[in-house]
Amino acid sequence: MKGPLFYSKILLFGEYGIIKDSKGLSIPYNFFKGALKVSETPDQQAVQSNINLRNFASYLEEIQDQGIVKFDFEMLNKDIDSGMYFDSSIPQGYGVGSSGALVAAIYDKYADDKITVLENLTRDKLLKLKEIFGLMESFFHGKSSGLDPLNSYLSLPILINSQDNIEPAGIPSQSTDHKKGAVFLLDSGIVGETAPMVNIFMESMKKEGFRNMLKNQFVKYTDACVEDFLKGDVKSLFFNMKELSHVVFDNFKPMIPKQFHNLWRKGIETNDYYLKLCGSGGGGYILGFTQDFDKAQASLKDYKLEVVYNF
Secondary structure, X not given: OEOOOEEEEXXXXXXXXXXXXXXXXXXXXXXXXXXXXXXXXXXXXXXXXXXXXXXXXXXXXXXXXXXXXXXXXXXXXXXXXXXXXXXXXXXXXXXXXXXXXXHHHHHHHHEOOOOOOOOOOOHXXXXXXXXXXXXXXXXXXXXXXXXXXXXXHHOOOEEEEEOOEEEEOOOOOOOOOOOOOEEEEEEOOOOOOHXXXXXXXXXXXXXXXXXXXXXXXXXXXXXXHHHHHHHOOHHHHHHHHHHHHHHHHHHOHHHXXXXXXXXXXXXXXXXXOEEEEOOOOOOOEEEEEEOOHHHHHHHOOOOOEEEEXXX
């Protein structure tokens, strides 16, 4: 048995901001993927994944009473008993949606009356899916927006206008002729934990100064970046991206691993690249934007970079 593939995701813009109704833009990232499998000769990882799936199934039985989603538990438990696991190349704690892909795979295979990708996806259906996925993914994160699994399930770019206004987005097709500019992932080499980072953010939100900064600077530049990106206005995007990188550096220091503070500042000072958080931060990947990838690569020669999108 081998289920369909579900891909990782990258939230290009909107981390933390979408909690406060900023815009957001999330795109599938096909470099990493996962699928449900059963193996005759499971390795240690598969055995551990199988145990995790059993715990997840128990959690799903608990939330079924809420009446939001129903599952075929007979089939799910039978498959878990036969050793089913989630075979995934998606790194955990890297901000690219490892639990999201698993949630999407379980919903796809075991949900009753599921909303499928092939039907007309009205806003109501998207919000219903987001609610279901948020509830399912809360098992892993404590509280989830449901956006990661939604992205993985639909395999479409998703534009978040506000918490209750989301839509599939068309993003400009990637340029293939000169390929100078790029969005890239920088591997911090550290595993990030989502929950502690979100806790730091929620504590900061109790301070009026932080709330004002979020509304007047962070959300403002995030929204501008999303609009520029969708319009393909590269010049304006990089102006706003520099401001956003600066705001994050000044106000989200705990989410940026210490050894990357100088690198972050260097990008803003040289304009070779601009860095931003990928997911909740604290480790994992850091997102980079550059108008000249060769220059950024030379500047970041000690680090592993993966191109996500070309301008």
